[in-house]
Amino acid sequence: MSPPRNPRRAYDANGNEIPPVTVGQSLAEGYRTVMAYCEAHNCGHGAEVPLKGWSADLPVPHMALRLRCSKCGGRRIRMMVNVTELYARAHGAGRTGR
Numbered sequence: 001m002s003p004p005r006n007p008r009r010a011y012d013a014n015g016n017e018i019p020p021v022t023v024g025q026s027l028a029e030g031y032r033t034v035m036a037y038c039e040a041h042n043c044g045h046g047a048e049v050p051l052k053g054w055s056a057d058l059p060v061p062h063m064a065l066r067l068r069c070s071k072c073g074g075r076r077i078r079m080m081v082n083v084t085e086l087y088a089r090a091h092g093a094g095r096t097g098r
């Protein structure tokens with residue numbers, strides 16, 4: 001029997017828990033913001049949330065617990081990597097290797 005799953009955690013194909021990235025780790029990776037998306041039906045509002053000001057050891061998914069949708073007031077928020085920022089970094093100048 002496997003232990004009950006925490007819906008705020010990610011699991012790999014074998015059911016092992018993947019530790020969530022923390023605010024501090026994201027900042028160290030070069031991110032300055034994350035995206036927060038409202039999961040309310042018919043809303044889907046998305047907003048950039050600056051990582052600055054959050055405690056460094058806070059797991060990024062837990063930021064959702066303290067956020068509220070600015071459009072509908074909903075509290076079901078999903079945190080995502082800011083893909084715009086990711087894209088800019090992946091295609092930015094100064095990237096070496098490959």
Ligand SMILES: [Zn+2]
Binds near residue numbers: 043044074
């Ligand atoms: Zn909303």
